[in-house]
Amino acid sequence: MLELLTDKLQTVFHRLSNRGIVTEKDLDEALREVRLALLEADVNFKVVRQFIADVREDALGAQVLGSLTGPQQVISVVHKELVKTLGESQSTLQTAKQPPTVVMLVGLKGSGKTTTAAKLALHLRKGGARPLLVAADPHRVAAGEQLRALGRQLNVPVFGGDGATTPSQVARGALEEARRTGLNLLLVDTPGYTQVAEEMLTEVKELHRSFSPSEVLLVVDAMTGQEAVNVAQESQEALGVTGFIITKMDGDARGGAALSIRAVTGLPVKFIGTGEKVDALEPFHPDRFASRILGMGDVLSLVEKAQETVDQAEAKAMERKLKTGTLDLNDFLAQMQQVKRMGPLTQVLDMIPGMRGIKGQLNEAMLDESAWKRTEAIVYSMTPRERRNPEVIDGSRRRRIAQGSGATVQDVNVLLKQWREAKKLMEALASGQGPKMFGPPR
Ligand SMILES: Nc1nc2c(ncn2[C@@H]2O[C@H](COP(=O)(O)OP(=O)(O)OP(=O)(O)O)[C@@H](O)[C@H]2O)c(=O)[nH]1
Numbered sequence: 164m165l166e167l168l169t170d171k172l173q174t175v176f177h178r179l180s181n182r183g184i185v186t187e188k189d190l191d192e193a194l195r196e197v198r199l200a201l202l203e204a205d206v207n208f209k210v211v212r213q214f215i216a217d218v219r220e221d222a223l224g225a226q227v228l229g230s231l232t233g234p235q236q237v238i239s240v241v242h243k244e245l246v247k248t249l250g251e252s253q254s255t256l257q258t259a260k261q262p263p264t265v266v267m268l269v270g271l272k273g274s275g276k277t278t279t280a281a282k283l284a285l286h287l288r289k290g291g292a293r294p295l296l297v298a299a300d301p302h303r304v305a306a307g308e309q310l311r312a313l314g315r316q317l318n319v320p321v322f323g324g325d326g327a328t329t330p331s332q333v334a335r336g337a338l339e340e341a342r343r344t345g346l347n348l349l350l351v352d353t354p355g356y357t358q359v360a361e362e363m364l365t366e367v368k369e370l371h372r373s374f375s376p377s378e379v380l381l382v383v384d385a386m387t388g389q390e391a392v393n394v395a396q397e398s399q400e401a402l403g404v405t406g407f408i409i410t411k412m413d414g415d416a417r418g419g420a421a422l423s424i425r426a427v428t429g430l431p432v433k434f435i436g437t438g439e440k441v442d443a444l445e446p447f448h449p450d451r452f453a454s455r456i457l458g459m460g461d462v463l464s465l466v467e468k469a470q471e472t473v474d475q476a477e478a479k480a481m482e483r484k485l486k487t488g489t490l491d492l493n494d495f496l497a498q499m500q501q502v503k504r505m506g507p508l509t510q511v512l513d514m515i516p517g518m519r520g521i522k523g524q525l526n527e528a529m530l531d532e533s534a535w536k537r538t539e540a541i542v543y544s545m546t547p548r549e550r551r552n553p554e555v556i557d558g559s560r561r562r563r564i565a566q567g568s569g570a571t572v573q574d575v576n577v578l579l580k581q582w583r584e585a586k587k588l589m590e591a592l593a594s595g596q597g598p599k600m601f602g603p604p605r
Pocket residue numbers: 270271272273274275276277278279306354355356410411412413414435436437438439443
């Protein structure tokens with residue numbers, strides 16, 4: 164996510180830090196590079212101009228010039244201004260006074276509306292909502308199919324999409340269905356348009372009138388860069404947009420849309436999509452996002468992610484094992500799977516401060532999804548006894564396991580070595596000699 168921008172900014176700040184004392188010339192030089200980096204990331208030029216002017220004024224006002232702490236202060240000013248550009252604080256979803264709350268998703272064809280509707284259903288259900296997905300594209304049966312398939316996958320009910328009906332019929336039916344079944348959130352997936360023109364929008368406008376939604380979220384594709392901002396500007400009034408969801412932030416495209424859209428439109432970004440899977444959605448926190456862009460990590464989002472994905476019972480069991488220092492291959496596998504559930508490892512690492520730099524040096528194999536799968540396959544090819552007591556795995560067992568999992572004996576050896584190292588670390592932790600990773604003893 165915005166990797167290139169982060170790399171460039173880190174280079175600029177690194178050079179500035181080496182200065183010790185910041186002169187006005189240093190500041191302007193750094194800001195010139197920040198400006199270039201932002202423009203290259205496809206941030207709107209007006210937004211960039213304002214941003215640089217604000218940072219400069221702030222930095223000069225804070226008397227960072229000629230001081231030993233100058234470089235640090237410049238970074239903190241940049242962070243502060245970035246947060247301001249991104250919208251200061253998190254903007255949560257408005258709910259209706261009278262349930263159900265209706266959230267409508269609108270946007271260009273292919274921007275990610277249908278996928279995002281499903282992601283939202285999953286995310287908001289975790290927060291206690293009872294969602295109903297509504298397929299409101301009367302013309303494309305395939306669109307309804309896609310939403311129904313997602314609904315089945317997530318076990319979320321889906322209304323409509325199985326034949327042509329008018330917007331007002333869909334709305335009436337969906338609201339009735341929600342009341343009847345006690346659901347309090349309607350997520351309405353609407354037909355995509357190809358350009359913001361009157362005739363294209365008639366249908367979406369009709370849906371708007373019929374549903375009177377609490378939120379109209381414009382779904383924009385980060386990969387389209389400046390175009391996303393233009394669409395946002397144009398759709399804003401025509402459709403009564405109340406906020407944005409920026410999808411495909413996982414692509415390494417410029418992604419500057421996320422940085423410009425709020426400043427250009429005055430409307431908040433509510434969520435970002437970070438992958439194709441249904442759990443790849445994050446609430447948008449301007450301060451955390453700013454930290455991530457500056458390579459400072461985002462520990463809070465990481466902790467939330469861990470809480471969402473880690474099974475509490477499993478975590479407790481693991482804690483007990485940690486205390487006793489016993490770790491067999493079943494535990495080893497369970498732990499790897501827990502980390503994996505949090506998302507692609509490269510994204511997880513981005514959230515840990517200081518990890519970005521290390522990422523390049525990490526063993527390729529560690530970041531390689533297929534290597535994870537191979538490890539799983541190897542452990543699954545073992546007998547229960549072997550998993551509980553890996554010491555019994557001798558040469559012939561290794562050959563059998565390798566054959567059973569489509570791996571090589573070398574792969575099996577590597578896995579066993581990783582397990583032994585993890586076990587050693589745990590034993591050290593349990594005996595209180597290891598690094599204090601888990602806080603003071605209770
Ligand atoms: N990598 C990535 N892909 C995404 C993300 N969100 C959606 N996609 C993909 O984008 C493509 C289009 O997504 P849809 O949800 O069908 O888009 P849509 O806006 O409903 O499309 P129409 O209904 O045709 O207008 C699909 O292949 C999705 O998997 C995201 O955050 N990251």
